[in-house]
Amino acid sequence: MNGFSAEWLALREPIDHRSINEELRAELLAWVGQRAHVRIADLGSGSGSNLRGLAPLLPKSQHWRLMDHDEALLDHANLAITAWADEFAGDDDRISVRIKDKKLTLDFVQADLADEPAAVFEEPLDLVTAAAFFDLVSEEWVDGFCRELAARKLPLYAVLTYDGTETWTPPHEADAAMLAAFHAHQGRDKGFGPAAGPQAAAILRRALERHGYRVSTGDSPWLLEAPNRSLIAELAKGSAAAVRETGQVAPEQVEAWLTARREASACEIGHIDLFALPA
Ligand SMILES: C[S@@+](CC[C@H](N)C(=O)[O-])C[C@H]1O[C@@H](n2cnc3c(N)ncnc32)[C@H](O)[C@@H]1O
Known part of the structure; x- marks a missing residue:
């Protein structure tokens, strides 16, 4: 699995959904209101x-712009959403779906947001989100x-932003060096x-507060245990690969850590959810 392969995203999806901070989501839903x-x-x-994760909680009528630079992932999203929906119609770039009593129209927008951040705001919006x-x-x-x-006075709901904290069980002597190199x-x-x-x-909070936003944050850690063994193993593999690229930890230490970590009995990875409303 590479960085953002569809397989990796599918493996993390149920854990992402169960990790979402309920209080922050309640704030979002209060804003959605009527x-x-x-x-x-x-x-x-x-x-x-x-x-x-979100559409089933939002109003009966929704329009989504799914934005990514990776065309294969957008195609995958199209397939996955139509398979998940109760009904669908449409083609490659725009589809309509029904999920229980919700009707959604979806645009799949291929855009490199690094080069064209303005693409986010090309069409009228009520909310920006990201996971x-x-x-x-x-x-x-x-x-x-x-x-x-x-x-544009738009609210932002940004979930599952990595916060740099990791606790693996049982501990390993290379944990601190591996985490420093991973960072x-x-x-x-x-x-x-x-x-x-x-x-x-923290950067996001400061920038939003400079513009007068009211910002709430809450923890949304991944709490992984034995039933999440495949995600633990992939996570360890991904971390080890990133650390190898830095050259900051001796290769034999990386291998010893990876061997131990594939078999870790538990692991907690810290994330932060944020909801921000304009003044
Ligand atoms: C960690 S994944 C999260 C995917 C999804 N939000 C989820 O929660 O499963 C990060 C996503 O950002 C996308 N991405 C990375 N760089 C990007 C860029 N320059 N423009 C648009 N999307 C980008 C990747 O293709 C990937 O889909």
Whole structure:
């Protein structure tokens, strides 16, 4: 599995959904209130996990713009959403689906948001959301994005932003060195300039507050145990690969850590959810 393969996103989807911070989601739903229709952009939408988690809770009529630079993931999202829906109609770029009593129209928008951040705001919106996306972007990108968001007085619901905390059980002597190297890799350019990585939620909060937003955050950790063995193993593999690229940990130490971690009995990975409302 590579970085954002459909297989990796499918493996994490049920864990992502159960990890969402309930209080923050209640704040979002209070904002939704009696609205009959919402128009939403989902940044870095991958194969549509964020939509599958949120759409059943939102108003009966919804329009989604699923935005990603990866065309294969957008195609995968289209297939996965039509398979999940009770009914669907449409073609490659725009579909209509019914999920129980909800009617959704969806646009699949292929856009490199690093190069064309303005693409987010090309059409009228009520809400911007993203899942596991903001740790990829740079502080400079966050500043520009928040300026445009604030100019349109749009709320932001950004969930599952990695916060840099990891606790593996049982502990391993290389944990601290591996985590430090992993964070160094997290800060590398992921296409948007030096990535915010574990600082992303704090950077986002500061930028939004500068524009007068009221920002709430809450924890949404992955709590993984024996039944999540395949996700634990993939996570360990991905971390080890990132650490190898940094060259900061001796190769034999990386291998010893990976062997132990594939068999870890539990692991907690910290994330932060954020909901921000304009003044
Ligand atoms: C960790 S995945 C999260 C996917 C999805 N939101 C989810 O929760 O399953 C990050 C997503 O950001 C997308 N992405 C990365 N760089 C991007 C860019 N420059 N423009 C648009 N999307 C990008 C990736 O293709 C991937 O789908």
